[in-house]
Amino acid sequence: MSAAAPDLAGKVALVTGASAGIGAGIAAALAAAGAEVHGIARAGGAGAYRWHPVDLGDPAAIAGFLAGFAPPRLDILVHGAGLLTPDGFTAEQGDPEAGLAALDRQLQVNLRAPWQLTAGLLPRLIAAKGWVVMLNSSIWMNARAGLAGYAASKYALRAMTDALRAEVNGRGVRVLSVYPGRTASRMQAEASQAAGAPYHPERLLQPEAIAGSVLSALALPETAEVTDLHIRPALKG
Numbered sequence: 001m002s003a004a005a006p007d008l009a010g011k012v013a014l015v016t017g018a019s020a021g022i023g024a025g026i027a028a029a030l031a032a033a034g035a036e037v038h039g040i041a042r043a044g045g046a047g048a049y050r051w052h053p054v055d056l057g058d059p060a061a062i063a064g065f066l067a068g069f070a071p072p073r074l075d076i077l078v079h080g081a082g083l084l085t086p087d088g089f090t091a092e093q094g095d096p097e098a099g100l101a102a103l104d105r106q107l108q109v110n111l112r113a114p115w116q117l118t119a120g121l122l123p124r125l126i127a128a129k130g131w132v133v134m135l136n137s138s139i140w141m142n143a144r145a146g147l148a149g150y151a152a153s154k155y156a157l158r159a160m161t162d163a164l165r166a167e168v169n170g171r172g173v174r175v176l177s178v179y180p181g182r183t184a185s186r187m188q189a190e191a192s193q194a195a196g197a198p199y200h201p202e203r204l205l206q207p208e209a210i211a212g213s214v215l216s217a218l219a220l221p222e223t224a225e226v227t228d229l230h231i232r233p234a235l236k237g
Helices: 021-032 059-068 096-128 148-171 186-195 207-218
Strands: 012-016 036-041 050-053 076-079 131-135 174-180 228-231
Touching: 012 021, 012 096, 021 036, 021 076, 021 131, 021 207, 059 096, 076 096, 096 131, 096 148, 131 148, 148 174, 174 207, 207 228
Parallel strands: 012 036, 012 076, 036 050, 076 131, 131 174, 174 228
Antiparallel strands: none
8 A cells, every 4th residue: 555644633523442552553643643642452552542441342431432532523543452362162272152142242342342432422424424444354254163252253253344344335434354363462472372372573464564554545535445454474584
């Protein structure tokens, strides 16, 4: 994609998962482009943003946030938060009795929370002819043993995002799904540890690279839209 970045002066952005990983990278890039950035994280975070401590695992907490979120406009909504909990159907892949509980938590954070936030904020996004950015995962194309709940939540997130786009494109809202490969992040470090695999962050995607690609998509004129962005670590010799 082009390295062009938009001028976001006067724009308002809300980023979930803004305290770490890809969400933090996108929040920093939006702020650098001039946007007023609001960040959602369970315990807030650092950076010159307007922080909103919200537990995305709690629908009532999300409803409370929506009731008090004051900016009169919203131009960009980025769903960067995510939850990965290793699980499985068999003892070899984890604790099967805990599998359903893990599935429920992941569906809440990875699917239901984005739905609830997007629905609550959609009138402002429509008024601004804004963007919705959904951070998905390359796992939706390659479900693996021990990650059934995570993969299921990401399959469902793709379906939800495509349906959202079909509903709101005609009202001027553009919707981007981002499918990163393995990224240097706390989530990836924990997943590698759970799998007993080595973690080499220098070989992985960096959050800043994903953020740059997202901002290039946001820089497109209103007559164009990127719908699906697949990005993976470059092969190194």
